[in-house]
Amino acid sequence: MAQHGWVTQTQNPARTADAWWRDAVIYQIYPRSFADADGDGVGDLPGITSRLRHVADLGVDAVWLSPFYTSPMADAGYDVADYRDVDPLFGTLADADALIAEAGRLGLRVIVDLVPNHTSDEHVWFREALAAGPGSPERARYLFRDGRGPDGSEPPNNWRSVFGGPGWTRVTEPDGRPGQWYLHLFDVKQPDLDWTNPQVRAEFLDVLRFWLDRGVAGFRVDVAHGLVKAEGLPDWAGEHGLLDGTVAPMWDQDGVHEIYRTWRQVLDEYPGERVLVAESWAPTPERLADYVRPDEMHTAFNFDFLETHWIAADLRESITRSLAATAAVGAPTTWVLSNHDVVRHPTRLALPQVGRRPNGIKATDPQPDEALGLRRGRAATLLMLALPGSAYLYQGEELGLPEHTTLPDEARQDPTFFRHNGEVAGRDGCRVPLPWAADEPAMGFNKTGATWLPQPESYRRYAVDRQRGVPGSTLEMYRAALRLRKELRLGRGDLSWVDDASDETVSFVTETPGGSVAVVTNLGREPVKAPAGEVLLSSGELEDGQVPTDVTVWVRQ
Template sequence: MTPRKDRSVADTPPTRRHENWWRGAVIYQIYPRSFADGNGDGTGDLAGVRARLGHLADLGVDAVWFNPWYPSPMADGGYDVADYRGIDPAFGTLEEAEKLIAEALDLGIRTIVDIVPNHISAAHPWFAAALASPPGSPERDRFWFRPGRGPDGCEPPNNWPSQFGGPAWTRTKNDDGTPGQWFLNLFDSQQPDLNWDHPDVRGEHEDVLRFWFDRGAAGVRIDSAALLTKDPGLPDLPEPVGSAVPAPHPYTDRDDLHDIYRSWRRLADGYPGTRVLIGEVWMPDMERFARYLRPDEMHTAFNFDFLSCPWDPERLRASIDTTLAAHRPVGAPATWVLCNHDVTRTVTRYGRADSGFDFATKAHGVPTDLALGTRRARAAALLTLALPGSVYVYQGEELGLPEAEDIPADRRADPMYLRTGGTDPGRDGCRVPLPWSGTEPPYGFGPASADPWLPQPADWADRTVEAQRADPGSMLSLYRTGLRLRRAEDALGDGPMRWLDSRPDVLAFGRGDAFACVVNLGPDPVEPPAHRELLLASGPLDGDRIPPDTAVWLRI
């Protein structure tokens, strides 16, 4: 196909045509396999997305971020990429992707694509060539091939663990069937890590960025952005001191990463409009986190501290303050995320006794109160939409979908579940296909004859888009109204905020001269501050008072 160089994000409708759109954007995350099925095979696809663009326009989002849509064996939900310049046949074609980018842009919605630079699929031509070549060959230099330790090299080269459980090394076989070298895979064994010291790796990824920017993509989300470079000596991971590994870490947040992202920023800045770099950076040290957001590196990065924070006024206030303080010196906007394709859905998490999130504590059968979780999720929606910066909405959050926790073992596909022998429930529960209409599965996800790739709960009839669109009290109506007001209020989005006087169990802050958000996280109703108008409430009020687990937007 001819690259769409004749069209840029500068061509969007006037209400969204400004180079700093990303500083206050509402970005909707699409997990393509589960958004909408256009061809009736049970798997979401680009035809399904194109048919449902009206939903996103009505919702009022500024951009969509697609999880990987590339050709892939799907060993890890598409994060095992076999070809960065194509579209997996299960999702459609490159031509359809180009049409989708253009059609979304006509509605004022920009497109952000997922880039996976730490590793590729074992099915990628580069890795196939490496396996077919001898130790020490140029083809193997693009990866981390090493001999093993111990008798006959039968032990991994070091003690690094896989993110999915077990060792981060997989042993190859020689042509004669004897054991060969080991290769590094920080994730699944089908995802060999790339060697970012190799010029081919750096050049390839810069070319991939150009490929998608030429086709109209407004930015890229960078997967596992802090893991790319490794200590070339591949030393053992030292014993943690307290809760942290002593610096410098052999493969996380290494200083040489920043040269990579500076080169990417120079490339992005060479395009018209603004092509943004968005990092997935899991970083407990907020000062080091902010280094990725210096003016010549990434534009924004995901705020995982806020995402993992429990429904607790002191912890939330501290997370907000820490986040804004970390971003202030580098002039970058904060991002606010409640849920994504990797974590327990908000409605379920907020209904639990421990409402924080930690992969290490994720387990089967944790009790939840969905009514409580829904009230809190509604309040959290207004909280995040009122905070300074940009907001990410994971598909289904606008419908108040809970985690699907009763997926049969033989239908689960996540390597987190498979590699731990089922002790970790994995991430399938937040990836169940969306319900669009009707009273039983597949709820309009695709033709009724198709069985979705993950089973949908039988009690989602009242959570479909169709059912909620007609209900002014629904989660969907709350999100649509909230996003409309956010767009109309000049004080919302990017900009400063100030805390207002309130009880310790209440979060109250002002934006601009006349807007306030008040969230009651305490056990008793509270009086709102003096105001001229109630703009929006996350739930029914108690007379004039704000009930527990409720948020309001006020004209003060």
């Protein structure tokens, strides 16, 4: 590899700041599918607590829990009926306290999900809104509007639901007549709140304090880009404007930033560097960086990187632009490859690298090459974990779990599947319960064998007990990578690109407080020469000093 033509990026802000979150690795737990203590087939908080040692042993800094609040579960808990209590499906508030305490004992912080764009239609506020009628203070907490047309029978605008179908539903008024419409950018059972309402703003400040007082380290904010809608709710000719360079009237409005400034003030009242993490599908890296200005959120998921195809030039461009955008506001970049809303990256990277990624994969769709996906998935992970900034891992990716791509339609539960009349698979395939022990009931998820989604037989070979302590296993690769990342302080490094002769590699050097580390990911068809120095870790076997196709290597220089 040619050692010339350095192009140095803006200095990593994390290098000169001590806050834990600037280079943290955080592990996402999807409670329904992590571990099930009571055997009903759905994961729960006691189950999570019983398996936290596995997470701590990986070497991560914190866990993020997807919602466990009281909910009718129309959208797997993202339809919240009570933000201050635990749904009986998952346990009790005492169980949440016990989980937070055990995590602390193991050296793990706990981040919880907050869902401020919408509530459940079974939330007391929405029930009051339906009962109170048009023009009432109760309705003013939500986005109720009169319909268009002489009899109000047409929706107030043409907005669509992210899950498919119209974004508006008409209600029956207390007197029995057809009445106003309410906005739901997601499921019909998830009415959007009106964030111009002072009661809404005050309520969520109180919810923040409720969980901060219980010891959480912060909040992952769901749909952080959606709270404020354009004045007048104008029609929109495009789709949803996600990551396409446009600002749609329902997303990424400038008014969201004032809200997060008030939230930041609350978190700053508490000791221990509590954090706000934005799930913001902003249209560009530069607009995403607005969410992590010094007085707003701390970090924001880099979905531009997640959505980038397995193409060297595209990856280099995404990394370069992301680092520059966040550095301009003094924030770290937060890398992520998988979560509960997208096809798992070992499967996604085996798909044709053209066009938009699918929203799930059905048994009738072309099936990806599982071995190719795992190889690329491992390489992508080592690439990501070598980058400056912070990173998120999704439960099961440390096992190399693929998407469940042959899930029977009758087993599906994602509202996306139903609102698209079964034409879109949806997100169930990445939410299947984890395999802990290959030969136990439910692969160790519980002791009864019940699972809310069926596990594919292929998961047995990915089970924790089949990989723990096995050299070269994906689990051991993750553990080694996280240990080295922390020892070498890779998240605190300054990245410099290498002007490589090949256009089919992602090649850079990270200058860290722990030394200089060269990283090469080979996306081409031919092997490339590995950098000179001590090979620390590779995602696949090197061949005579060469980095094979779809392999990443870390070399100490």
